[in-house]
Amino acid sequence: MKKLLLFYILLSGCTSQAQKQTFDLISYTTPKGWKVDKKESTVAFTKEDNTKGIFCVITLYKTVDAGDNPKENFDNTWESLVKETFTDAQPEMQPVSEDKGWTAESGYASFEKEGISGIVLLASTTGFGKLANILILTNTDIYEKEMTAFLESIDVKKPTTPENKKQVQEQIGNASNSPVIGLWGFYNSESYGNMLTGGYFRKEYTFYTDGSYQYRRKDWSTTVKEILFVYETGTYTIIGNQVTISPKQGKKEWWSKAASQQTNEWGKRLRVANQKLEKITYNFEIKYLSGMEKNYLMLRSANPTERDGKKSNQNNSLHEFSYSQRKLNESLIDSPPGTKN
Numbered sequence: 001m002k003k004l005l006l007f008y009i010l011l012s013g014c015t016s017q018a019q020k021q022t023f024d025l026i027s028y029t030t031p032k033g034w035k036v037d038k039k040e041s042t043v044a045f046t047k048e049d050n051t052k053g054i055f056c057v058i059t060l061y062k063t064v065d066a067g068d069n070p071k072e073n074f075d076n077t078w079e080s081l082v083k084e085t086f087t088d089a090q091p092e093m094q095p096v097s098e099d100k101g102w103t104a105e106s107g108y109a110s111f112e113k114e115g116i117s118g119i120v121l122l123a124s125t126t127g128f129g130k131l132a133n134i135l136i137l138t139n140t141d142i143y144e145k146e147m148t149a150f151l152e153s154i155d156v157k158k159p160t161t162p163e164n165k166k167q168v169q170e171q172i173g174n175a176s177n178s179p180v181i182g183l184w185g186f187y188n189s190e191s192y193g194n195m196l197t198g199g200y201f202r203k204e205y206t207f208y209t210d211g212s213y214q215y216r217r218k219d220w221s222t223t224v225k226e227i228l229f230v231y232e233t234g235t236y237t238i239i240g241n242q243v244t245i246s247p248k249q250g251k252k253e254w255w256s257k258a259a260s261q262q263t264n265e266w267g268k269r270l271r272v273a274n275q276k277l278e279k280i281t282y283n284f285e286i287k288y289l290s291g292m293e294k295n296y297l298m299l300r301s302a303n304p305t306e307r308d309g310k311k312s313n314q315n316n317s318l319h320e321f322s323y324s325q326r327k328l329n330e331s332l333i334d335s336p337p338g339t340k341n
Contacts, residue, residue, distance in 0.1 A: 023043050023062070024063050025130065025132065026063070026132060026154060026155070026157075027153075028060070028153050031047070033047065034047045042059050043060045045058045045150070054140040054142060055137070056140065057136070057137045058136050058147065059135045059136075060132075060133075061133040061134070063132045063156075064240040064241050064242070065129060065131075065240035065241065067239055068129070069126070070103040070105045070125075072239075074105035074106075074122070074124040077122060077133050078122055079244065079279070080242065080244075080302065082109070084281075084302045084303045086137075087113075091108060091109050092107055093105070093106070101128060101158060102125050102156055104124065106122065106123040107122060108121040116139070118137060119138055119139070120137050122136075125156055127158070130159060131240065134154075178209075178238050180238070180243060181209055182206070182207060182325060182326075182327075183204060183205075183325070183328050183331060184206075184207075184323035184325055185204040185205075185324055185333075186203045186204075186324070187202050187332055188201045188202070190221055197222040198222065199222045201218075202333050204217075204323075204331060204332070205297075205323060207236060211236060211237065212234070213233065213235065213236045214232070215307060216335070217229070217333075225256070226256060227254070227256070227336075229253045229339075230252050230307075231250060232250030232251075233247070233250070234246050234249070234250075242282065243284045244281040245282070247277035249277075251275055252274070253336065254272075255268065255269055266336045276306045278305050278306060280303075280305055282300055282301050283299075283300040283318075284300070286298070292324070295325040297324075298320060298321070299320070299323070302319070304319050305319075309321070
C-alpha cells in the first residue's frame with residue numbers, strides 16, 4: 001500500500017495523447033471505466049469492486065484564492081478536508097514538487113471510518129495567488145496504474161488574469177481587510193403550533209479587526225426551566241474563501257430564570273461547564289438577500305460542530321449555517337451578570 005502513495009506527479013504537464021477535459025484551471029484525461037461525478041466545485045472519479053470490497057475515489061477541487069505559502073495552504077486544507085472528516089492523524093509528507101510557477105505539497109495518512117479503512121492522500125498546489133487540491137481515498141493498489149496515468153495527465157494552468165498577490169497576502173495577514181469583520185447573528189423564535197411563545201434561540205459571532213473573535217449563544221425556552229448561555233473567544237485567520245476559527249477558551253453556563261419570567265433578566269447561576277473547543281475551517285460566502293435587505297455570512301463545513309449545530313442529514317454533504325449582519329451595537333444577546341458583552 002505504501003508503494004501506491006509514492007506518486008505525487010501533479011504538475012507533469014500533458015503526457016497523454018488522449019482527449020483532455022478542463023475543470024477550472026485544471027486539465028486532465030478521464031480514466032476509462034471510472035464513474036465521473038461533476039459538480040460546481042468538484043469533479044470526482046470513482047472505481048470500485050464490491051465483490052472484493054475495494055475502491056478508489058479521486059476528487060479534484062475548484063481552485064480558490066490563497067496566499068503564497070504552500071505548506072500553510074496544505075496544512076489548512078488538511079485540517080478542513082481530511083482531519084474533520086476522515087482521521088486525526090498527521091500526514092506523512094512527501095517531497096515538494098515545483099514546476100511552471102506552481103509548488104505542490106502532498107501527504108497521506110491511514111483512516112478508518114464507519115467500518116471502512118484505507119489511505120487518504122492530499123495534494124495541494126499553490127501558485128499565482130491560487131490553490132488547487134486533489135484528494136484521493138483508496139484501500140487497494142490494484143488501481144495504481146490507472147491513478148498514476150491520471151495524475152500524469154493533469155496540468156494546472158496559470159490564471160489568465162494575474163492575481164494580485166499583495167492583496168491576497170494582506171487579506172490573510174491583516175484582519176482589518178476581512179469582509180467578515182463585524183457582528184453576525186442567527187435568531188430563531190420559539191413557537192408552539194402557529195403561536196409564538198416568547199422564547200428564543202440566539203447565536204452571534206463578532207469578528208474583530210485584530211484577528212480575534214467572540215461567540216455567544218443564549219437559549220431561553222418556555223419548555224425548559226433553565227437559561228443556557230455559551231461564551232467563547234479565540235482567533236481567526238482567512239485564506240481566500242476559507243476562515244479558520246481557533247478557540248482559546250469557552251464556558252457553558254446554566255442559569256435559573258428571573259422570577260418575573262422576563263427573557264432579558266437573569267436568576268442565579270446554577271452550574272458551569274467547559275465549552276468544547278473545536279478548531280474548524282469553514283468555506284465562507286457573504287450573500288446579500290434583497291428580500292431581507294441585508295448581508296448574510298454563509299459558513300459551510302464538512303462536519304457539524306457543537307457551536308453551530310448540524311444542518312445536513314446526508315453523508316458527505318456540507319453543513320451550512322447562515323448569520324445575518326448587524327451593527328456592533330445591535331446585539332440581541334444580553335450577557336448574564338458579571339460577564340462582559
